[in-house]
Amino acid sequence: MDIRRRNNVTVTGRAGGQVLLLAHGFGCDQNMWRLVVPALARDHQVVLFDYVGSGHADPDAWSEQRYGSLEGYAQDVLDICEDLDLRDVVFVGHSVSAMVGVLAAAQAPQRFSGLVMVAPSPRYIDDDGYRGGFGADDIEELLESLESNYLGWSAAMAPVIMGNEDRPELGEELTASFCATDPDMARVFARTTFLSDSRADLKTVAVPTLVLECRQDVIAPREVGAYVHAAIPGSRLVTLEATGHCPQLSAPQATAAAITEFTGGAR
Template sequence: MDTLKRFNVTSRGDGQPTYVFGHGFGCDQSMWRLVAPRYAERARVVCYDLAGNGQSDLAAYDLTRHGRLEGHADDLIEILHAIGGGPVVFVGHSVSAMIGLLAGVRAPELFESQIWLGPSPCYVNDGDYVGGFTRSDIDSLLDTLDSNYLGWSSTMAPVIMGAPDQPHLATELTNSFCRTDPDIAKHFARVTFLSDNRADVAQLQVPTLVLQCSDDLIAPRSVGEFLARSLPRGTLRVINNVGHCPHLSAPCESMAAMDEFLASHAESRVCA
């Protein structure tokens, strides 16, 4: 199976730059439905499903290759070559932000800039670094996921989504989690929540927007501030929103922040 089919790569729109959208844990590219089409009105937009997620080829999920985020970063690099190379604007939500980071360090020539929504290079508190969770918190979360994945999904999805005034979004995320192969989800959860990419952040040389919500239990403000300090060309923007998925719960606010960042780097505005 070729690369485009293996990762369910879709493309729409035409023009420069090319925007590539990567989704978060337990999701698929449909989570970008409120954002990606707006950018496709004036530029080329490419979406894909992470290995083991959505309509990707589940048989291509390799426990060794994808046992570290670097394996997913290599997938992204492969996808970028398959669509004609770069440089592209990469837009990554949550874990995909760190996948973009690693790909940007490994193949800087493929990236013009990056935009991260709710990123976290490390979820575990460590000394002066506040990731939002203790190691025992993460261990408990993963143990619950291992023993009762469907129960974990229904409990965690509302926490991750936030957006208390839009309960249908929590239901949508729950359903997305429940559609994910449980064995793959359990494996990918450990890869995601136990990753530590703090040392890689300073190596990314392209302009990068860190877009955070004002109230996000998964990626607190302290994480965004760490990233803004550590990125050589980083910009932190906090929008007034509750939850971890602003592209769904606050799409216009998210696009406004993205457009401001892109305009500052000589890109066209696409969200009026």
């Protein structure tokens, strides 16, 4: 199988530089990184891709069985690393992809030298002693709404997820990204994302890790960032002066600067 075509892989930046593998979240694609790539590409080799079921990845490669679990997305990451023979990789994962990176690094530790977790959440549903930001009923209602009217759900939820009400163009962009995703594939990815519980996997992280959170984020509140930071010994927690769940769009300069500072220290 042509992995590069399957996952719409693109490579840019400085050949021989520290490899950054950028992974998008639910409802998005690699285009979500475009505002941080120019800054990152000055000193790094940047690898971007779309998960199968997203963006311009090959839709014929999608199956509900594979992509009904986070392990399926982690396998996309590992396939790309093997196909490009990537080593010493710093994996940069947004939202649910932060946990995908944790799974991939646990399966192939020889390929990864660091993790950057952008607005991560190991579990979205509150639990005893844990605040994920949502009650179980909230998530079930969210998923039922998504499944009954995906386009309507996207139009309503994307601006909430993005935040930054004073910059409506950001919410409009995320809405367009959601709406460009195949609804059937999006439904599976949504259930995989919002019903996941990856808290136990955090203890497997054995590489330098940066946890990037926003000062206000309805999807991954700051209690979640604190939890992830505490669960990964030696990790670094940085709170960006940004709001919403997508700092790579709302605060690209600060996001790129934090990643660059981290990689300089992680090498």
